[in-house]
Amino acid sequence: xxxxxxxSVTWEHWLDGDPDTASGGExxxxxxxxxxxxxxxxxxxxxxxxxxxxxxxxxxxxxGQRFARRDRTAIGVSSRDIExxxxxxxxxxxxxxxxxxxxxxxxxxxxxPDGVRVGSLREMLDSTPDILAGRLNRxxxxxxxLFSALNTAAMxxxxxxxxxxxVEVACxxxxxxxxxGGDEPRLAQxxxxxxxxxxxxxxxxxxxxxxxxxxxxxxxxxxxxxERNAVLEHHRVQTESPNAFHLTGLYxxxxxxSHYVGHTLGxxxxxxxxDLMVRFAGQHAECDLKGLxxxxxxxxxxxxxxxxxxxxxxxxxxAFKGIVYGKGRAVFDGRIHVARDAQQTDAQLxxxxxxxxxxxxxxxxxxxxxxxxxVKCSHGTTVGEIDPxxxxxxxxxxxxxxxxxxxxxxxxxxxxxxxxRPKPLREYVAKEVxxxxxxxxxxxxxxxxx
Amino acid sequence: xxxxxxxxxxxxxxxxxxxxxxxxxxxxVHAIMGPNGSGKSTLAHVLAGREGYEVTxxxxxxxxxxxxxxxxxxxxxxxxxxxFQYPMELPGVxxxxxxxxALNAGRKARAEPELDAVSFMxxxxxxxxxxxxxxxxxxxxVNVGFSGGExxxxxxxxxxxxxxKLAILDETDSGLDIDALRIVADGxxxxxxxxxxxxxxxxxxxxxxxxxxxxxHVLANGRIVRSGGKDLALELEKKGYGWIEGKGAKVAA
Numbered sequence: 001x002x003x004x005x006x007x008s009v010t011w012e013h014w015l016d017g018d019p020d021t022a023s024g025g026e027x028x029x030x031x032x033x034x035x036x037x038x039x040x041x042x043x044x045x046x047x048x049x050x051x052x053x054x055x056x057x058x059x060x061x062x063x064g065q066r067f068a069r070r071d072r073t074a075i076g077v078s079s080r081d082i083e084x085x086x087x088x089x090x091x092x093x094x095x096x097x098x099x100x101x102x103x104x105x106x107x108x109x110x111x112x113p114d115g116v117r118v119g120s121l122r123e124m125l126d127s128t129p130d131i132l133a134g135r136l137n138r139x140x141x142x143x144x145x146l147f148s149a150l151n152t153a154a155m156x157x158x159x160x161x162x163x164x165x166x167v168e169v170a171c172x173x174x175x176x177x178x179x180x181g182g183d184e185p186r187l188a189q190x191x192x193x194x195x196x197x198x199x200x201x202x203x204x205x206x207x208x209x210x211x212x213x214x215x216x217x218x219x220x221x222x223x224x225x226x227e228r229n230a231v232l233e234h235h236r237v238q239t240e241s242p243n244a245f246h247l248t249g250l251y252x253x254x255x256x257x258s259h260y261v262g263h264t265l266g267x268x269x270x271x272x273x274x275d276l277m278v279r280f281a282g283q284h285a286e287c288d289l290k291g292l293x294x295x296x297x298x299x300x301x302x303x304x305x306x307x308x309x310x311x312x313x314x315x316x317x318x319a320f321k322g323i324v325y326g327k328g329r330a331v332f333d334g335r336i337h338v339a340r341d342a343q344q345t346d347a348q349l350x351x352x353x354x355x356x357x358x359x360x361x362x363x364x365x366x367x368x369x370x371x372x373x374x375v376k377c378s379h380g381t382t383v384g385e386i387d388p389x390x391x392x393x394x395x396x397x398x399x400x401x402x403x404x405x406x407x408x409x410x411x412x413x414x415x416x417x418x419x420x421r422p423k424p425l426r427e428y429v430a431k432e433v434x435x436x437x438x439x440x441x442x443x444x445x446x447x448x449x450x
Numbered sequence: 451x452x453x454x455x456x457x458x459x460x461x462x463x464x465x466x467x468x469x470x471x472x473x474x475x476x477x478x479v480h481a482i483m484g485p486n487g488s489g490k491s492t493l494a495h496v497l498a499g500r501e502g503y504e505v506t507x508x509x510x511x512x513x514x515x516x517x518x519x520x521x522x523x524x525x526x527x528x529x530x531x532x533x534f535q536y537p538m539e540l541p542g543v544x545x546x547x548x549x550x551x552a553l554n555a556g557r558k559a560r561a562e563p564e565l566d567a568v569s570f571m572x573x574x575x576x577x578x579x580x581x582x583x584x585x586x587x588x589x590x591x592v593n594v595g596f597s598g599g600e601x602x603x604x605x606x607x608x609x610x611x612x613x614x615k616l617a618i619l620d621e622t623d624s625g626l627d628i629d630a631l632r633i634v635a636d637g638x639x640x641x642x643x644x645x646x647x648x649x650x651x652x653x654x655x656x657x658x659x660x661x662x663x664x665x666x667h668v669l670a671n672g673r674i675v676r677s678g679g680k681d682l683a684l685e686l687e688k689k690g691y692g693w694i695e696g697k698g699a700k701v702a703a
Contacts, residue, residue, distance in 0.1 A: 389538055396500075396526055396531075398552050398555040399523060407543055410543075414542035414544075415542045
């Protein structure tokens with residue numbers, strides 16, 4: 001290990017955009033943003049474990065992996081191909097992206113009310129870039145994460161969702177981010193933009209998943225702006241391939257009296273990192289952010305939360321739960337910052353972890369940074385095993401031990417899952433979680449035998 | 451049905467049960483009374499198979515089988531039920547789902563056909579009616595946010611549904627108001643039959659006004675020091691446990 005690859009590997013090949021679009025005149029503001037991002041990435045280099053945000057999560061495997069450039073011609077997916085990955089019974093307007101590329105032929109967008117714009121970022125950059133000017137990279141640019149800068153440098157496509165003032169979409173809008181394997185490991189860096197103007201309301205479902213178990217990397221960035229009184233329910237379910245790398249950065253900005261209800265579920269991928277950044281831009285805004293993560297053998301899941309109360313009288317409630325089993329590893333870093341002027345902030349952060357084996361590991365770090373004096377803030381973290389008394393209670397009712405463990409694990413997860421809407425999504429996720437926890441009892445038993 | 455002989459058990463090296471004998475025949479209701487720390491709850495837990503209790507002597511036969519060799523779930527499958535003094539809260543575990551899993555686990559173990567959702571719901575409604583319980587209880591997570599009385603009623607509901615051969619109620623009556631106490635009593639009385647037995651572990655005589663026991667035992671210092679009919683409970687209520695403990699000490703000496 002003397003010649004550590006980390007010193008010789010760079011992000012250079014991540015910075016290469018699609019060869020087709022690199023030449024095709026983009027708006028000057030975007031060219032500037034890309035240049036700035038490239039400069040920043042080159043200056044900053046690959047983060048090491050000395051950086052606080054990467055203390056418990058090694059980038060070595062990711063940095064050492066070579067990925068192919070995107071190749072639009074490789075995509076040949078039919079509606080029939082995606083049938084098996086759909087959520088049974090889910091009635092939704094649907095956008096499908098394959099390897100980060102918006103697929104109009106697979107998307108179902110008829111019946112949307114007036115005042116809703118859903119489409120491809122690439123297409124919009126080519127035809128109506130002015131709509132995106134001042135919006136794209138507004139939240140993820142200055143002060144954004146390094147991986148967001150990489151995304152800015154190389155982004156090619158993604159989805160855009162814009163709701164005009166007071167528009168309500170009753171039916172959920174589902175974004176299916178589908179990854180397909182190819183001859184070589186592929187890197188997709190899709191970029192998404194969501195804007196709800198004053199009083200608009202919608203439910204957005206995002207699913208990240210693959211067909212088969214290919215090795216690839218998704219590095220996605222979503223910028224989400226809620227204007228005054230806008231209400232968004234946002235459910236994100238990541239069930240990527242067990243060989244995949246998954247990075248996602250969500251940047252949320254909330255104006256006065258807006259309400260965001262979000263669930264983020266990290267269930268799949270070999271290595272995943274989720275950054276959730278919330279900024280309050282107006283008073284009386286509310287943010288309910290919940291999440292669930294699972295990590296088993298050969299899995300690392302890392303959640304970073306950064307909630308910034310800059311203005312008074314906003315409320316944020318963050319509740320994240322994790323189940324770590326086998327040799328799984330989880331990292332949770334939740335930071336809430338309450339600025340000096342942000343009086344009467346209500347901020348609650350909780351992180352509960354269930355460790356199901358001795359080899360499982362979780363590093364959790366809640367941080368409250370409070371500079372205002374009239375606030376209601378709390379945080380709580382727990383790391384524990386399944387309560388043996390609860391197991392006995394179930395066994396005393398005739399339920400075998402392995403099933404008792406499973407029921408209690410699923411119960412722990414259900415406190416988050418039960419918040420998912422609509423019902424078909426909730427049932428789909430419950431099945432996904434249940435399926436993954438099937439091995440749990442076995443791994444525990446195996447460990448006890450050893 | 452249950453035959454306990456010379457049972458000794460310790461918790462963390464301290465001997466709590468010091469040679470306990472108890473004989474329960476089918477159809478009988480036994481009340482086990484005694485002061486705090488006499489070993490009442492320990493007896494209930496040892497019989498149900500809770501971890502952390504070390505049996506150091508004696509035996510317990512349930513229908514002629516060595517009860518103490520069985521896993522807790524096997525004891526349940528064979529018809530033993532313990533109503534907990536402090537029922538566990540199980541966050542995220544739906545009560546209906548839990549009850550169905552428990553009922554069908556037993557049926558499966560006894561090679562009986564499992565109940566489907568429809569027959570199960572029918573059975574539940576029937577039992578709810580008998581106990582005058584509200585079905586809102588079924589939609590909630592097991593015992594989560596339940597009041598003390600609701601938790602106890604949920605225990606009795608489980609008992610009614612599982613129809614055990616031998617039900618042990620560990621201070622189910624403690625902390626109950628009169629309405630909840632009646633529901634507990636109704637549950638026990640509904641279960642009574644010539645082939646079922648009940649053990650009421652209790653500190654007070656109050657429950658026995660509603661459930662008439664065939665036998666009353668007084669437990670002190672890990673042993674049954676006195677047995678009698680239901681009048682013994684009334685006598686205890688009048689004279690207090692000091693009376694028995696004094697006697698017990700004399701016997702021991």
